[in-house]
Amino acid sequence: MDYVPNTEKESREMLQAIGVKSVDELFQDIPAAKKVKGLLNVSTEMSEVEVTQLLTDLGAKNANAATHAIFLGAGAYNHFTPSAVPYLAFRGEFYTAYTPYQAEVSQGTLRAIFEFQTHITELTGLEVSNASVYDGSTALGETIAGAWQVNQRKQLVISKTVHPHYREVIRTYCWSKGVEVVEVGYKDGKTDWDSLKAVVSDKTSAVMVQSPNFFGCIEEVDQAAEIAHAKGAVLVTTVTEGSSLGLLEAPGKLGADFVVGEGQGFGIPMMYGGPYLGFMATKKEYVRTLPGRLVGKTVDSEGKEGYVMTLQAREQHIRRERSVSNICTNTGLIALMATIYLSLVGRQGLQRVAQQSFQKAHYAHAQLCKIRGVQPLFNQPFYNEFALRVPDAKKASEAMMEAGIIPPLDLGAYYPELKNCLLVCCTEMNSKAQIDHLAKVLEGCR
Amino acid sequence: MSDVKLIYERSVPGRTSNHITLKVDVPLTEVKQAIPAKYLRKELGLPEVNEVDVIRHYIGLSKLNYGVDNGFYPLGSCTMKYNPKVNDAMAALPGHGLIHPMQPVEMSQGALQLMYELEKDLAEITGMARLTLQPAAGAHGELTGIMTAKKYFEHKGEGVQRNTVLEPDSSHGTNPASANMCGFKVVEVKSNKNGSVDLDDLRAKMSENVAVFMLTNPNTLGLFDPTIEEIAKIVHAKGGLMYCDGANLNANVGIVRPGDLGFDIIQLNLHKTFSTPHGGGGPGSGPVGVKSHLVPFLPKPSVEKVGEKYTLDYNKPHSIGRVKAFQGNYGILSRAYTYIKSLGREGLRKVGENAVLNANYMMARLRKHYHLAYDRVCQHEFVLSDEGMPNGVTTMDIAKRLLDYGFHSPTIYFPLIVHGAIMIEPTETESKQTLDAFIETMVRIHGEAQSNPGLVKGAPHTTFVKRLDAVKAAREPVLRWQPPGK
Numbered sequence: 029m030d031y032v033p034n035t036e037k038e039s040r041e042m043l044q045a046i047g048v049k050s051v052d053e054l055f056q057d058i059p060a061a062k063k064v065k066g067l068l069n070v071s072t073e074m075s076e077v078e079v080t081q082l083l084t085d086l087g088a089k090n091a092n093a094a095t096h097a098i099f100l101g102a103g104a105y106n107h108f109t110p111s112a113v114p115y116l117a118f119r120g121e122f123y124t125a126y127t128p129y130q131a132e133v134s135q136g137t138l139r140a141i142f143e144f145q146t147h148i149t150e151l152t153g154l155e156v157s158n159a160s161v162y163d164g165s166t167a168l169g170e171t172i173a174g175a176w177q178v179n180q181r182k183q184l185v186i187s188k189t190v191h192p193h194y195r196e197v198i199r200t201y202c203w204s205k206g207v208e209v210v211e212v213g214y215k216d217g218k219t220d221w222d223s224l225k226a227v228v229s230d231k232t233s234a235v236m237v238q239s240p241n242f243f244g245c246i247e248e249v250d251q252a253a254e255i256a257h258a259k260g261a262v263l264v265t266t267v268t269e270g271s272s273l274g275l276l277e278a279p280g281k282l283g284a285d286f287v288v289g290e291g292q293g294f295g296i297p298m299m300y301g302g303p304y305l306g307f308m309a310t311k312k313e314y315v316r317t318l319p320g321r322l323v324g325k326t327v328d329s330e331g332k333e334g335y336v337m338t339l340q341a342r343e344q345h346i347r348r349e350r351s352v353s354n355i356c357t358n359t360g361l362i363a364l365m366a367t368i369y370l371s372l373v374g375r376q377g378l379q380r381v382a383q384q385s386f387q388k389a390h391y392a393h394a395q396l397c398k399i400r401g402v403q404p405l406f407n408q409p410f411y412n413e414f415a416l417r418v419p420d421a422k423k424a425s426e427a428m429m430e431a432g433i434i435p436p437l438d439l440g441a442y443y444p445e446l447k448n449c450l451l452v453c454c455t456e457m458n459s460k461a462q463i464d465h466l467a468k469v470l471e472g473c474r
Numbered sequence: 475m476s477d478v479k480l481i482y483e484r485s486v487p488g489r490t491s492n493h494i495t496l497k498v499d500v501p502l503t504e505v506k507q508a509i510p511a512k513y514l515r516k517e518l519g520l521p522e523v524n525e526v527d528v529i530r531h532y533i534g535l536s537k538l539n540y541g542v543d544n545g546f547y548p549l550g551s552c553t554m555k556y557n558p559k560v561n562d563a564m565a566a567l568p569g570h571g572l573i574h575p576m577q578p579v580e581m582s583q584g585a586l587q588l589m590y591e592l593e594k595d596l597a598e599i600t601g602m603a604r605l606t607l608q609p610a611a612g613a614h615g616e617l618t619g620i621m622t623a624k625k626y627f628e629h630k631g632e633g634v635q636r637n638t639v640l641e642p643d644s645s646h647g648t649n650p651a652s653a654n655m656c657g658f659k660v661v662e663v664k665s666n667k668n669g670s671v672d673l674d675d676l677r678a679k680m681s682e683n684v685a686v687f688m689l690t691n692p693n694t695l696g697l698f699d700p701t702i703e704e705i706a707k708i709v710h711a712k713g714g715l716m717y718c719d720g721a722n723l724n725a726n727v728g729i730v731r732p733g734d735l736g737f738d739i740i741q742l743n744l745h746k747t748f749s750t751p752h753g754g755g756g757p758g759s760g761p762v763g764v765k766s767h768l769v770p771f772l773p774k775p776s777v778e779k780v781g782e783k784y785t786l787d788y789n790k791p792h793s794i795g796r797v798k799a800f801q802g803n804y805g806i807l808s809r810a811y812t813y814i815k816s817l818g819r820e821g822l823r824k825v826g827e828n829a830v831l832n833a834n835y836m837m838a839r840l841r842k843h844y845h846l847a848y849d850r851v852c853q854h855e856f857v858l859s860d861e862g863m864p865n866g867v868t869t870m871d872i873a874k875r876l877l878d879y880g881f882h883s884p885t886i887y888f889p890l891i892v893h894g895a896i897m898i899e900p901t902e903t904e905s906k907q908t909l910d911a912f913i914e915t916m917v918r919i920h921g922e923a924q925s926n927p928g929l930v931k932g933a934p935h936t937t938f939v940k941r942l943d944a945v946k947a948a949r950e951p952v953l954r955w956q957p958p959g960k
């Protein structure tokens with residue numbers, strides 16, 4: 029099956045208009061010896077019936093939210109997607125457009141991005157937002173250059189309570205740029221403020237914390253801000269669970285200079301890790317450090333309101349090697365989905381999602397901690413994730429998988445000191461019955 | 475339609491849409507007891523609307539937009555081909571769309587198999603040994619590819635010495651930006667009068683300080699560089715690596731493999747060549763393929779097959795590490811996989827052949843009316859310019875007038891080495907009728923430029939808004955909605 033409409037007759041007519049005898053002549057610049065002989069060693073074509081069967085069979089080998097209860101979060105969350113979201117986002121006019129280079133025929137995309145920027149500034153408590161980057165981890169990565177523009181320093185201090193994958197990305201990015209990375213440990217599940225104070229200096233460009241942090245604990249972002257600002261460093265706060273912003277204070281209001289993170293929690297399907305949504309917000313004074321597209325309001329030649337991409341002198345197509353980032357394609361469609369989601373659930377809806385997630389997680393915490401041999405790992409306020417010490421994490425995970433549950437994360441894989449500890453997550457999708465079942469399975473594998 | 479509002483302007487205090495209930499099926503915890511007040515949110519300024527408001531609002535916005543599903547979108551360098559609907563349907567199946575990136579590999583065998591097989595197919599298509607599927611878009615792939623090269627040279631003890639990346643002056647803006655992000659100095663190599671790499675300039679600039687030569691082939695003029703083997707020889711002779719910006723792979727699919735031409739590294743733009751929807755600016759996916767000597771330095775984890783089981787391998791001591799939180803944009807990978815399986819080896823060859831046939835046909839007819847920047851057989855795209863247009867009509871005017879006729883405009887003012895560039899990429903999924911209609915419109919606009927230049931210079935006339943004031947937008951930035959009075 030292919031999607032080429034040219035008929036043989038039309039192809040001949042076209043070749044004639046070009047003035048060549050065969051398509052081969054159009055490849056005259058390619059060294060003959062290097063051309064593919066015959067066909068590539070790829071499977072033969074399939075009909076839509078066959079390919080649908082193939083993909084359905086592959087999908088059946090994956091546990092998923094439709095077949096399993098999920099108590100796994102750790103940077104990707106199983107939230108509900110209202111039907112209206114894909115219905116609207118999959119309109120071909122949005123879905124099959126590209127970057128709104130021709131503003132006059134892209135007012136739909138441009139207005140939606142303008143709304144997205146407004147949503148994100150409301151949620152983060154900061155003044156400006158860009159039009160999205162790839163995901164939460166790369167959003168955090170982009171702030172390395174942002175912070176450098178603010179203070180021209182080349183050392184980054186990051187808390188060990190930041191998502192381990194995000195820290196890996198930061199290490200990769202910093203290595204390639206020649207920026208030093210210092211990690212700061214944790215105490216009772218939160219960043220160790222004394223250690224942080226000890227390492228932040230007038231060489232530090234940015235301090236990076238996450239709240240709720242990887243363990244689910246709510247960090248004292250205001251403390252981090254104080255420590256960073258005292259030495260002229262910027263505070264970058266990352267959020268991996270967007271829905272937490274329905275309940276928790278906006279990090280921008282607690283002193284963060286950059287609030288960046290993962291917007292997957294805004295009703296975006298988990299998709300095994302992407303495409304997700306990196307959001308980035310900052311203060312007005314730092315707007316020129318933001319990477320990627322920014323949409324602004326203006327007027328047309330007749331004075332009518334309209335929207336365009338703006339402040340493009342930051343970007344690669346204008347500034348080339350002097351641009352603030354290399355980003356070109358972002359995650360426009362996912363930003364659109366999040367925009368529609370946040371508009372649809374609205375103020376009350378997002379608070380309810382957060383309430384539900386909070387309540388389910390706290391119920392689960394209470395039920396699981398009743399089990400003999402199971403203890404809370406930390407004693408801290410949390411949102412919808414929490415860490416437990418269990419007698420045998422491996423055995424527990426296996427029992428849960430057996431019981432049709434996608435199990436909580438085994439923290440030992442990321443923190444060697446946290447052997448036999450599980451990171452449990454709940455959202456509005458976890459029913460009481462599921463939670464009770466989880467408790468029963470965990471109890472049963474003592 | 476003149477009263478198109480923002481969703482915030484449709485908000486009514488107290489209105490809800492009730493997608494999520496207040497009722498909770500578990501005993502309640504008092505939030506204020508659990509979390510200190512300081513860390514609880516005081517205000518949340520999201521809109522308050524009902525579902526029907528939302529539907530009408532965004533349907534309204536969609537009508538102000540233009541996608542491939544609406545019509546011809548010859549945006550050069552972006553490969554705006556038709557996006558088959560089966561790909562989206564497959565990606566959305568619960569077994570692909572609702573899987574958690576951290577769920578145990580035992581529970582993700584289908585996803586890992588898909589990634590494993592996709593990597594194999596992409597390796598075959600590009601002529602590379604292995605690929606990472608982690609990068610999220612073309613530019614992210616460039617960064618990953620350049621990092622991989624950097625790590626390779628560090629490993630060889632040449633990390634400090636090799637501090638430069640070379641690229642032709644026709645390169646895409648993301649190329650120099652990616653090299654710079656990775657700490658390299660960027661040096662431009664001139665193009666010659668045929669639009670190819672100036673070999674003398676390359677020889678002069680190539681040295682043992684150069685890590686990588688980044689080249690797009692066919693380049694951003696749509697021209698295949700006939701001296702590619704010589705270029706590779708020059709770069710390799712000084713120990714440098716050949717990097718292929720694979721954004722233009724659509725011209726090569728099934729015809730020639732970049733790996734066979736001497737390239738060591740390539741990034742692909744799956745959203746272009748492998749037909750995943752561009753979504754108003756993304757998402758994309760930018761797998762990076764390398765020759766065997768570079769495999770140890772690719773990001774981790776990689777997908778491996780051990781016996782009949784698929785696993786994620788983290789044990790890669792020389793890897794650059796992660797470039798993205800999870801395994802890549804799986805929702806794009808599953809679409810590309812579906813696409814490749816549908817086309818098969820027969821369909822893949824037709825992609826390259828017809829993309830190039832369509833472009834040459836358009837070029838042959840349009841060159842009679844417009845200045846052709848480089849008079850050579852083109853590949854998947856070609857570049858015209860506004861040189862010699864009557865009455866000072868510019869590329870911008872032509873682009874805007876095309877909107878009046880119901881077409882999307884080509885890419886304009888890129889590449890930078892052609893003054894007033896008009897870069898046209900038809901792709902293989904457009905019919906001769908569509909190409910003819912566009913050609914005739916271009917000819918007509920040329921006539922209008924002669925007979926009624928004001929009409930062209932004042933375009934567009936039929937769109938929802940007229941030409942927008944970009945200077946005002948940048949001078950007085952308004953980047954979010956403000957409640958009245960604020």
Ligand SMILES: Cc1ncc(COP(=O)(O)O)c(C=O)c1O
Nearest residue numbers: 356357551611612613646721758
């Ligand atoms: C030639 C070329 N290289 C690189 C890129 C960057 O790809 P992406 O937009 O996916 O980051 C593009 C896309 O615009 C391109 O046209």
